Amino acid sequence: MSATVRPETNLVASQADAFKSHLKEALSESPGELTVDLSGVTAVDSVGLGVLIAAHNTLAKQGGALRLENVPGDILKLLRAMRLDRHFHVNA
Known part of the structure; x- marks a missing residue:
């Protein structure tokens, strides 16, 4: 199973x-695969990266x-x- 999260703000x-x-x-x-759609995100800081790493x-x-x-x-x-x-x- 997979789920998608689309942040409405910067991470x-x-x-x-x-x-x-x-x-x-x-x-x-959906504990299998998680997709984070970053199309609405323009900035990620160290805390945001930490959250992504913890999810990974x-x-x-x-x-x-x-x-x-x-x-x-820029995030890529x-x-x-x-x-x-x-x-x-x-994926860009």
Whole structure:
């Protein structure tokens, strides 16, 4: 099973708790594969990356996978610089 989460705001510290809640809800409904559609996101900070990494780790322990879709260019560059594109399934 898979679920999709579309953040309505940037993945930054001030929005992290709300984003975590959306992810937890999606994971409880569909623990297999989780897609995060970043088409509406223009910024990700270290806290936002931490939330994505935690979701990835949770899914990996359950045999699932995290997918990032519609990743904007600047965020894609960040993911590549941090080599997170080797852990997440990333599609621009």
